[in-house]
Amino acid sequence: MDSEALKNIVRMIATHGLQIEPKALEKLSEFDQDTLYTAVDKILSKVMERGDYIITLNDVEEYFEKRREKVEVSVAVKQVLAKELESKLEVLFDPTDKIHGGDSVENFYKYFKSRFKKLEKILRRRMDVRGSTTISDVLKASLKSHVKFIGMVTEKVKRKGFKIQLEDLESSITVIIPENSDRKLIEKAFIVLQDQVICVSGIKVSEDVVLADDIIFPDIPDHKARRSDEEVYAVLTSDMHVGSKLFMEKCFEKFLRWLNGLEGSEPFRELAGKVKYLLVCGDLVDGIGVYPGQDRELAVDSLTQQYKLVADYFTKIPEHIETVIIPGNHDASRQALPQPAIFRKYSEPLYSLNNVRILGNPCWISIHGVDVLMYHGRSLDDIIAYVPGLTFREPEKAMEILLKARHLAPIYGLRTAIAPEAEDYLVIETEPTIFHSGHVHVAKHKFYRNSLIVNSGAWQEQTDYQKRNGLKPVPGVIPIVNLKTLQIIYIDFRGSGLEARAEAL
Template sequence: MPLETPARIASALAERGFNADRTAITLLADATDPEAAILRAVETVPSGTTKITTDHVERVLDSSQTATESDGRPRPGDPPSSGSTGATESDPSVSTASGENSTGQGASTARPGATPTSPSTQSESSVEITGDITGDSTGSGEYADFLSVFRDRYERLSKQLRGRVTHRPTDALDAMPGGSDGALVGMVAEIDSTRGGHWRIELEDTNGTYPILVLKDRDIASAVEELLTDEVIAVEGTISDDGEIMFADAIHFPDVPRTFSPSTADREVSAALVSDLHVGSQEFAAKAWERFADWLHTDEADHVEYLLIGGDAVEGIGVYPDQDEELSIVDVYDQYERFAELLKRVPGDIEVVLIPGNHDAVRLAEPQPAFRDELLDIFDATDPRIVGNPARVTVEGVSILMYHGVSLDEIIAELPDERANYDEPQKAMAQLLRKRHLAPQFGGHTRIAPEERDYMVIDEVPDVFHTGHVHKLGYGSYHGVLTINSACWQHQTSFQESVNIDPEVGYAPIVRLDRLDATDVGEYLTIRTFSD
């Protein structure tokens, strides 16, 4: 059985029930007789082991070489005898179209022209995950949990604002004489309009609340239209003569500093950002996904080494009314089995990172932990990095904030159309960056789980901000941060039609991680289309 590529090595191992390290795959592919090396590896693997390690393959190849040198007879790993066709012909019994995987990184087939990676570096993942709730959830739903998450939100966001204003706590403002200049960092407790058309904002800190008046004829009045309850802002102004209220002169959001400059990779490498496959739906765009997976095997995609999936891998069950009538796969475990099969079509040298979404089989309240063990077992053959939602994924030194994006619905519903809308999801994403929080308003459409720590705060500015959920393609640059909503792989369902959602299907934004500091987004972002 000729085996000239890592793709066929992975497939052959999978057929025998084995997974393997990526470096082990490479070593077997580089052997002079890969078929014999595979047989030797699987025959000598310790009992009960299902994953072949790099060390094991190295020992197999070393012992083969030693045996050949001692008696002159060919051993696994020796070159074929003269007249043999060797490993130059493709064997139809080994599937490459389906891309069975044993690489341990969610993929199984290698690509012509792919950037070579040495065994010493290939075994070490260049992906780092932070900000993941998985395994650290402590919330019990008690009052103390709610108090804790709001206090943590205030303390962390207020630190980002206090360098810009001379903050005085609310009780200190109460004691200041009329006409004094004041500044307050607080959480928006209430927003009301007065009879005269002005805005009254109640700001709360850890000591109490204080009223702010924003006059309608001031330039800053437009900023009030962007405010949401529970977000943290800073206000500068003048205390009224009676000391009962502050007249606002300036409103500050935590925001992304205008001096921000993104980090870049130190070599030519790209990441594909996709979201919302909804496998199991009758409207899943299977052909589009196949075309995308096939494209990943081409020379044109040889620098795409990462695939980041932003949630809703499957359609799920019971997510919306009468959903069962639009399912092609009615069991959620079977949906994940099918999704895992689709991942096998992705090349073996691409690392896959996946976060959950609101259709996935995890808790609806955010932050969402990664899948439970019984679901993770489904991915044994592909082994993507499955983490929580949200999560910060650092790839080649580039920080990518992955968030499925349920709160985008709330942002779009609450703010004026010119500030946030479904056709331009990057505008709503910019609002989240400006507020430095992924779900600033509590108690609305977005379910928030109270934890000791607020996992939705954006402490550090990401280089790339990736969302999905709204099934619309949108991208832009906000103060140097690349914002991408990567559309979906599901055609319009009857439910989506009933709520006027017209999805954009089959898009794969490709980001050049070494060019993020370019002045034009087009210099580092390419949008690939695979739908009909």
């Protein structure tokens, strides 16, 4: 076993807050690379179920022994495959039939009022926000009194500290954070976003100015992640970009062969047999006229024909695998969020497939009892550009900021178009077990307060537009999630064979 594979295993274990004894790691090195990740996945599951934090030599030896016994009695034991399990897919929220649009001043007022009221309600559920008042009450408070209030950010300026303008439904106020403030407060100020709703506590220093001592985000709470009772897997993917000359056709066909159990060694085929769900987070096609110079990179210049090709690929997905599709900014849907499902007039062949659900962006689903928030991720462009230190190589960090803000597109007026609906459907009203996005073309994941954040990569090689904008994709490496344990394995489809990894990069 090579040292890089063992390093990947240590990282995989550390990602879940666990450690491994040196002797246990040495024992694991006796596995061949094809079976190593399956072994670690099962050992992790057992250790986490009993509430321990260290993988011991005994844990590994027990797995060795059970694996040997399984081989000896394999004739009498039948493996439960995904095709033998009943589908448990439930659509919890789909914006398609709820959105109406409009661009009047009244529409915008209703939209931002809805955003404020929803996030204010979430904030007021927090213990550290209790006792907060309106901005009007703060304006009436005496000087040097300690105040706490909720407001929406209308302006943030960094100049020897931060100056933040907040308003609620009645009044506005200025918040000052000096550059010599507590380090944690400065760190919070850096990730405060335009148009997000926050709570501020501090000292009133003049009629309409507060010197902040804390910023409180709506944030998701620590929570118990919902998991499946059965060992089934979900493949998370996005950004196929069919129709582009840079679509990785051969890799995607290899992926389809793997789903059918026709690619890879026995452990890979065994894993494929446990896949019950395929979640596709937008940009199925490259579209037409999406970015400057795109026409030079198109292999298919008909939107209808692009979707016909997608449908042809999806007919090769085993019937027992439930597929859920949402649109991205390259797909045939309106560009403003929330997006309705892909327009049927361009994608009729997709709608005719029995095992495919086509929903809007964003949507909430439940698969085998595990709730999943699917969002294509267009606003990640804005978050990465707005917050210092963020890069496209680490989309999971930008996704974490969205969970802290409890909103999928907090910033209005940048690259992400937002429709002024009467209700803000982009507020994250409950904590997701899995938060799945794409758009950035880099496969990464992390756990945040027991929510699994996954950006699922792509099937398109680097475009000239991406080169000019400094975006280096990691295509053809796909995350697969065990819904019983929430463990992730990445499979790299780019080489002559298949390669399993703990991390995509």
